[in-house]
Amino acid sequence: MATLKEVAKLAKVDPSVVSRVVNNDPALNIKTETRKRILDAIEKMNYRPNLSARNLKKGQSKMLGMIIPDFSNPVYSSMIHGAEDQAAHEGYNLLVYSMKQKGLEKSYSPLLEGQIEGLLIANSEIDNKEILELKKTKKPFILVNRFVPGIDNYVVANDVLGAKLATKHLIDQGHHLIAHISGPLFTGTGLNRFQGYREGLQEKNVDFSPVYVQESKYTVESGYESMQRLLDLPTPPTAVFASNIMICLGAMKAIHDRGLSVPKDISIIGVHDVFFASTLQPPLTTIEMPLYDMGKEAVKKLITIIQGDEGENERGIMIDGASLILRSSTSPPPFS
């Protein structure tokens, strides 16, 4: 590959001048005539700046990292997309890691080694402890959709609101026996959606009953099992609010496998309006969370942290915008 020096030689000019032309350095003046000569040389030699060299010199990498649990989890797709868009918009690249294959240690080594300038952690599988450890390095990072006590750099959605919307919608349809398959209750999302569920019930004066709450992992299998337990109840619920789309998928399958029908026998609503929600049978009523915006805002905030523009002392950000996407998996309960 051609280097700056070679271009400079061809254009009969000092490398520094070429550099300034390449970077459009506003401080220095360059005659249009020589600028043209340099541009021609660049063109002719197919010159491209070497990023390693530039990054070394400038002490930057223009690259951000993002840890997700798993590429095939559609919940993260929109978040990645938002993050990537915003990163590109600010001149950064986004290096997305799944956790499947590496420990966190490995995952933040790109941060320590200057390969990335900041890290988005969108992963509930990482210990709080490890994250507090990471904080000690003073390297920029931000938690997405996650809360850890003592860490102020986070972007979350309004999970309480979303869950409330879901619960109230079911009540408005006439349901009183509303179950909740929650996410893990040691996670912020799980906890907040559970809280939203309770508040929703309360605000509509519907009794809360612990037997209608099943704590589940965010997986199809776990959702399936939780739903089975609910169906085994002496008085099964007539409606279910699933804390997450994976859980929802599993729950629906459990309902069908019992020979029951959605929404005739049981209504179901889930969080996360993924692309295939509308193609399911029946089309799923969901709560849409602002995943794209969370990705975007997380990158925005991360970059302000990187640039040292205060940011540090700001509190976490909550993105509003949870909304009810009404489709056909919810309807009034039977016999009501």
Next chain:
Amino acid sequence: MATLKEVAKLAKVDPSVVSRVVNNDPALNIKTETRKRILDAIEKMNYRPNLSARNLKKGQSKMLGMIIPDFSNPVYSSMIHGAEDQAAHEGYNLLVYSMKQKGLEKSYSPLLEGQIEGLLIANSEIDNKEILELKKTKKPFILVNRFVPGIDNYVVANDVLGAKLATKHLIDQGHHLIAHISGPLFTGTGLNRFQGYREGLQEKNVDFSPVYVQESKYTVESGYESMQRLLDLPTPPTAVFASNIMICLGAMKAIHDRGLSVPKDISIIGVHDVFFASTLQPPLTTIEMPLYDMGKEAVKKLITIIQGDEGENERGIMIDGASLILRSSTSPPPFS
């Protein structure tokens, strides 16, 4: 951040020695006593090598790029996963780009600028022309699930076989009126699956009829429309082979929207066994393609190309392993 020099000073040793310790340089001998001193210093200063500097010096980046059309397309998730695993296994990072936001020009600039050492192109939206253009740069790249005349570096699946499996399965169920919603016929996958469909019919002595073939884009919407056209036929098919999971989703929706039922009225089988195929109602019979392995093999081959170990003169690779995943969306035709 601590640098090599600082560590060297603390350990009272030359930077070069520290470098050798860090890299476990086998050529040079270092007294265990001084090695320990150096290791201690590294520990104490929390030293991490600067990757930009290392990469500049070594003329490498240990990073691979991958272009996909869209993060939320589940077809690519497994491919990414396989690619990431293999890359990690060989000490590389994988930088995944979606095309949504950048032109190819932007997408291969990391390659030209030495940010990545090689590129996986898993994207049918890029022109052949652009790819041939890229070839001229002599930079390592590989086509995944895609064929471009004149380019030998590709990894594809056995699409013909997969399509044949699907078609024959439908015939074995007793169908004769079997439609095919193909992918774009200017793509290798679209074309090969179409060919597999025809061969499947032929080998089982079922007549081929062009009216039963709908060319579609790989999207839910396009699949929906194609299915509608098939249902409008004077003699609609009793079974459909969809060239792709997105198409399949759209087609199923179209069937349901007509008040028809799968598989009672119409059987359907699609390519790509994505994670939610089994949770759909009815659970989808699919053709599983070796997406994970394609990602893996693509990275393997790309790295041999990068290392200049011949590779160049090898032909493209076809990964076998298409297999029928039998679920409940296919059954014998009505009245047969």
Next chain:
DNA sequence: TTCAAAAAGGAAAACGTTTGTCTATTGATT
């Protein structure tokens, strides 16, 4: 004791940029 060879470590250049400073040229003002 001597000496050669092996072991251990040091010196310095290089990778391809960026950028602060310095010099030479130009143009404008008296």
Next chain:
DNA sequence: AATCAATAGACAAACGTTTTCCTTTTTGAA
């Protein structure tokens, strides 16, 4: 014509490593 300021470009150091080639020290056999 002389002066000064602005303009254009050159010089050189630096970023943090790696690696080739030395030099010094140690080892062990003669």
